[in-house]
Amino acid sequence: MATGIAKSVTESEDLRDPAYLKIRDVIYQVSGIYQPEEKLYLLASRCARRISAVGAKSPAEYLEHLTVRGNREAELRLLLNEITIGETYMFRSPPQLEALRKVILPQIIKAKSAMGFKRLHIWSAGCSTGEEPYTLAMFLLEESEKMLAGWTCDILATDLNDRSLNAAKAGIYGEYALRSTTEPLRKKYFKPYDDKQLQVTDQLKSVIRFDRVNLNDDSKMTFLKGMDLIFCCNVLIYFDLGSKRKVMQHFYSNLLPGGYLFLGHAESLYQVDNRFHLMHFPGAIGYWKPPVGYTGGGKL
């Protein structure tokens, strides 16, 4: 029975089931993760496992598990886990790094140089097992002899989960995490660990400071000031609206004017925060804290 449903949702007939659009909308409303209509088949395949796990007979019945049943919050969390599974590997979003290299860093460097500052602070908030901060560290080291020559750069990588943090600190990765990491970068920033895994070099680790931070902990959040860039991918999706708004207020004050916040590629801040400006870059979007005196005017 369950297998039958799992199989059938991949067929186009079932994709027309309006329940999937409703499931999509529930997910968007609660987590900010959005799936365009043309990509509903991805959502359907992610739902399939949960549909069979709860024994629902149809997507419509599964929708009830997400909306009216007593365990809806737990179920939604389990579904979000399915949706974001496999999201973490190094160099996950090349357009984001391209935007950093070609648009954002030149802009930040220009503004800070004019004030005599040559320090860059990046925060990977919810760094999980470290793929994101190590990607950023490689990016910074590669740029350290180009546009960041003479600059001091550091990355703060935080997570709530001690086990994730320990894995991040150890920096041991297999083929999945490294699938988009080029051979020259592997040679430069990794050393062999065992037959199947590589470990990051001390040089790469030295760029990053790991710490345990709960994004809901006001006292700790208040002290994290002076950030140029914050990356927070697929973390806020598990927060309720009130907590999301509070975290966004913190992020806004954690960032320097002119700084940027990046979320996961399918995440949106719509109706969560209206102080950040949604900025479009080729293939990537980011949220900008404009400098004092910015009155609009479009392009950078």
Added chain:
Amino acid sequence: MNARRLEEIRPRIAALEAMPAVPAIVLPLTAILQSPPDQVDVEKVVELVSYDGTIAAHCLRMANSPLFGRRNTETVRSAIFALGLKRIEAILLGCCLNRIVPSDKWAFDPVTFWRHSLGCALVSRKMARLIGYPDPEKAYLAGLLHDIGMLVNTLAYTEDYRRCVQAARDGHVALHRSEEEHLGFTHCHSGKMLAEHWHFTADVTEVVEFHHEVGAATSAGPLVALVHLSDLLCRLRDLGYGYYEAMGVDLAGESAWARLVEHYPSLANMDLARLTMDIDGSMDEIVAIVDAVFKP
């Protein structure tokens, strides 16, 4: 762009041998594009498609492609029903306009050009519907034709234009900026001349002329602003001119945005991130339609 420079280029464009009268089926086609979907004369579309063997073949191939479930579509009529009128129209117009430029004259990849044009058409229509713009089909047409001046530039200034496109590519700058620098005018100016030559309606002509200079638009301000924003969104979502344009855009801070909000206040609440993700979702279809026309 001064008036004298414009007058200098006018004879050069008018004298183009390759700029003949408007292709025979473009005018009836644009008329169809602008009628409300429920009033479209399907028989007329069947007739137009059947009129041209190449176009009919493109439609059949598209209808039989994996994107549309590989049906066994054998007639033009069933292809039209399988694809829907809008896709047929995009294929038709793409084919017609493509024939204007001989293959050895293109200064850039024609596939890239048509993906951008079709992408802009679809996004313009989508945005028009979202904000309650009264004529989404007009927005579609204006989006499809807004860059038509690039065809003029590639025909009339082939070698100069190749250098201009290469400079834009190397410098990661917008094409119209590179045109200003290397040609002294932009595709907006040359496009306006073609639009007038082909008797486009006044509002579509304004879009062609002012989509990079929204503040200068007069009577068709909202339509020009709409296409300007769609054009930007497409260039930001891998439907641009085929190279990296180094830009960060605060769409809601654009003057075009402010102009549109004046007329359509609901735009102020639009979920732009979601619209962006929807555009990404439409990519496969846009690529499939354009490939149906251009890939052998």
